[in-house]
Amino acid sequence: MFEVIEELKREILVLLMAAMPISELRGAIPLGISLGLSPIHSTIISIIGNMAIVPVLLKTLNPVMIFMEKTYFFSKFIGWVKRRTLKRTRATIKKYSLLGLFILVAIPIPTTGAWTGCIAATLLKLDYKNALIVILSGVLTAGLIVSTISYQIFG
DSSP, rough: OOOHHHHHHHHHHHHHHHHHHTTHHHEEEEHHTTTTOHHHHHHHHHHHHHHHHHHHHHHHHHHHHHHHTTTTTTTTHHHHHHHHHHHHHHHHHHHHHHHHHHHHHSOOOOOHHHHHHHHHHHHHOOOHHHHHHHHHHHHHHHHHHHHHHHHHHHH
16 A cells, blocks of 8 residues: 555656656656656656646736736746747747747757747747647657656666
């Protein structure tokens, strides 16, 4: 019984790590492997965790950012996030359209991923359905890349 609870705790930890904005898959897959999950198990849980947040973000980011921009406490931070995201993504996404968004999400380097892709798609007012499909495809690709690298390091 305790083994099942311990396994579930590890899986939930990996799932939550994958849904977080900075770590995402890049942190969750190695974490899962280091906690004793198999590379495939860790990858699947991480991809699910990272994908689960995407529809929510695409639907809620715009109203949340508009609301937070009106507050004294968050207005500067939201302005900074918008400027930074647009500066880093606008040229690529405008040049390559949805392929640019896919590349932004799929290449597992710091400050890229599902969260940045969702912010960019929201700020650039991309179609929800197209952005969702492209970001989920990018998450899957990033998961496979990070899994391969993690397996080489931990395996």
